[in-house]
Amino acid sequence: MPPAALDRARWDLLVVGAGTAGLIGAQIAAALGARVLLVERERFGGDCLWTGCVPSKALLAAAHAAADARAAERYGVHVGDVRVDGPAVLAAVRQAIETIAPVDSPDAVRASGAETASGSVRFTGATRAEVDGAPARFRQALLCTGSAPRMPDLTGLADVDPLTTDSVWSLSDLPDRLVVLGGGTSGCELGQAFARLGVHVTLVEAGDRLLAGEDPRAAEVLTEALRRDGVDVRLGSAPVRVTGDGRQGRLHLADGGGADFDRLLVTVGRDPRIQGLGLDAAGVATGEDGSVVVDDALRTTNPRIWAAGDVTGHPAFTHVAGVHGNLAATNAVLGLRRRVDLSAVPRVTFTRPEVAAVGEPTGEPGADRRVHTQPLRRADRAIAEQSTEGFTRLVVDGRHRVRGATVVGPRAGEALTELTLAVSRGLTTSHLTGAMHPYPTYADPQWNAAIADYRGRLTSRSGRIALTALRLARRVRLALDDRRGSDTPTTA
Numbered sequence: 138m139p140p141a142a143l144d145r146a147r148w149d150l151l152v153v154g155a156g157t158a159g160l161i162g163a164q165i166a167a168a169l170g171a172r173v174l175l176v177e178r179e180r181f182g183g184d185c186l187w188t189g190c191v192p193s194k195a196l197l198a199a200a201h202a203a204a205d206a207r208a209a210e211r212y213g214v215h216v217g218d219v220r221v222d223g224p225a226v227l228a229a230v231r232q233a234i235e236t237i238a239p240v241d242s243p244d245a246v247r248a249s250g251a252e253t254a255s256g257s258v259r260f261t262g263a264t265r266a267e268v269d270g271a272p273a274r275f276r277q278a279l280l281c282t283g284s285a286p287r288m289p290d291l292t293g294l295a296d297v298d299p300l301t302t303d304s305v306w307s308l309s310d311l312p313d314r315l316v317v318l319g320g321g322t323s324g325c326e327l328g329q330a331f332a333r334l335g336v337h338v339t340l341v342e343a344g345d346r347l348l349a350g351e352d353p354r355a356a357e358v359l360t361e362a363l364r365r366d367g368v369d370v371r372l373g374s375a376p377v378r379v380t381g382d383g384r385q386g387r388l389h390l391a392d393g394g395g396a397d398f399d400r401l402l403v404t405v406g407r408d409p410r411i412q413g414l415g416l417d418a419a420g421v422a423t424g425e426d427g428s429v430v431v432d433d434a435l436r437t438t439n440p441r442i443w444a445a446g447d448v449t450g451h452p453a454f455t456h457v458a459g460v461h462g463n464l465a466a467t468n469a470v471l472g473l474r475r476r477v478d479l480s481a482v483p484r485v486t487f488t489r490p491e492v493a494a495v496g497e498p499t500g501e502p503g504a505d506r507r508v509h510t511q512p513l514r515r516a517d518r519a520i521a522e523q524s525t526e527g528f529t530r531l532v533v534d535g536r537h538r539v540r541g542a543t544v545v546g547p548r549a550g551e552a553l554t555e556l557t558l559a560v561s562r563g564l565t566t567s568h569l570t571g572a573m574h575p576y577p578t579y580a581d582p583q584w585n586a587a588i589a590d591y592r593g594r595l596t597s598r599s600g601r602i603a604l605t606a607l608r609l610a611r612r613v614r615l616a617l618d619d620r621r622g623s624d625t626p627t628t629a
């Protein structure tokens with residue numbers, strides 16, 4: 138839509154940012170009959186499509202293919218030397234993006250009934266904004282501007298043209314030596330991907346372990362796996378400065394050590410994108426971390442403006458952004474007060490092995506919680522496929538409801554979906570044991586963990602009393618049948 142046309146009427150909902158949250162928010166609002174304008178300043182599809190989930194999973198697919206080919210010998214299959222064609226791998230990543238892009242395009246949005254425009258939105262008042270300077274009035278707005286890579290304050294960093302998850306996808310070839318700064322989800326996924334593609338990777342994490350928010354045992358398993366892939370994992374390593382010429386250089390660490398690189402990739406977290414939005418003019422408050430303050434219905438401090446996705450500071454996942462976009466748009470258009478529930482947000486690090494978790498932490502469960510752990514080495518499917526690295530851990534409360542889970546292993550993300558349903562719906566271990574599970578799958582360990590909890594119920598004091606009572610009643614009935622001398626039992 139040309140800028141001049143933006144101000145012809147008041148929009149029921151002005152949606153700012155066409156990432157996952159904005160795309161879903163705009164399409165839902167249009168489906169509910171609202172007059173919607175979705176404005177994007179860069180590319181429709183946002184981070185997930187262009188710089189996040191899609192390219193990282195495509196790169197990992199190539200990396201895992203290379204690793205599987207190298208490991209094929211253990212199955213008696215010989216493939217010879219594995220050669221990675223860097224430009225071809227990166228081209229395949231871009232191809233995956235191009236294949237998905239039409240789903241998120243302006244055409245697709247307009248087909249759903251919303252209008253679209255290109256430009257940067259800036260609020261000029263509580264119900265007024267500009268798109269690249271052209272005025273646009275709105276009854277309500279939905280802020281979906283996402284988050285951007287954080288850059289650490291490190292002397293010399295800017296001199297080596299550091300890569301971020303925004304820019305790494307523009308490489309034309311793989312570097313020989315890569316230093317990855319930060320061992321969170323992005324650093325682990327990309328560190329493993331590049332290492333499996335033959336790059337010499339040094340992963341530098343300032344904290345004392347990888348994946349700080351996850352079960353410590355899961356982080357240990359992943360650290361061992363990365364080291365086996367050839368990643369030089371440095372934990373508790375605070376970087377102090379960078380020296381370099383052009384793009385090559387050396388990262389110096391507080392312990393006196395360092396790591397040389399051809400490229401440096403920064404993955405130390407993300408900050409909400411709020412610069413230049415004019416949030417003060419709109420009366421939209423932000424928190425100390427820069428995220429937009431929202432209530433549990435995703436309404437900002439301006440009751441006419443809602444927010445969804447990464448910009449809220451809620452867990453930064455595409456599925457959260459999608460659920461947010463839907464919920465905020467529905468609340469805005471229909472005047473509802475549906476609340477966002479963050480108690481069962483699933484998270485998956487798509488490394489090999491995958492690390493997947495949901496709900497309460499499994500590493501340090503509360504006092505009234507029981508933990509059941511099943512190692513993957515006891516799962517027949519994992520043994521058959523020689524992929525036994527990992528475990529499943531369930532946290533169960535006093536009423537045997539599944540409250541949290543960690544799954545480490547192949548296809549952990551897929552296995553986690555059942556446990557996400559269990560946590561979000563308050564299902565018990567007897568619900569899980571009562572549902573037949575196909576054999577053999579990587580979900581066997583979670584079924585066995587649920588069975589272990591259920592068995593615990595049978596061997597508890599009340600369980601033992603109930604079983605004894607049933608056994609005695611059965612004996613009495615059989616004795617009665619015997620005494621009658623009847624051939625036809627009275628009992629089943």
Ligand SMILES: Cc1cc2nc3c(=O)[nH]c(=O)nc-3n(C[C@H](O)[C@H](O)[C@H](O)COP(=O)(O)OP(=O)(O)OC[C@H]3O[C@@H](n4cnc5c(N)ncnc54)[C@H](O)[C@@H]3O)c2cc1C
Pocket residue numbers: 153154155156157158159176177178179180181182183184185186188189190191193256257258259281282283284302323410413414445446447448452453454455456457458487
């Ligand atoms: C490397 C990496 C891998 C990831 N992998 C996964 C994964 O496997 N699974 C998962 O669930 N999540 C993953 N994520 C996280 C996921 O990408 C984000 O949580 C998700 O994309 C957030 O969506 P959003 O709609 O909130 O924001 P975004 O997708 O960032 O969209 C915001 C949009 O707003 C636009 N914008 C900003 N300011 C303005 C303005 N003033 N005017 C107009 N437009 C504006 C931006 O250009 C952008 O397009 C990954 C992230 C990274 C970095």
Ligand SMILES: NC(=O)c1ccc[n+]([C@@H]2O[C@H](COP(=O)([O-])OP(=O)(O)OC[C@H]3O[C@@H](n4cnc5c(N)ncnc54)[C@H](O)[C@@H]3O)[C@@H](O)[C@H]2O)c1
Pocket residue numbers: 289318319320321322323324326341342343344347348349374375376404405406407452453454484485486487
């Ligand atoms: N598979 C997925 O779903 C996926 C993949 C990638 C990213 N994401 C999302 O994006 C978010 C951001 O990911 P991320 O990995 O950039 O951030 P993160 O916050 O998950 O991890 C950043 C890591 O960098 C470390 N760090 C911070 N400053 C450092 C420094 N100066 N030197 C060395 N280490 C330092 C931190 O201790 C932390 O371990 C994630 O929280 C996640 O929500 C999701």
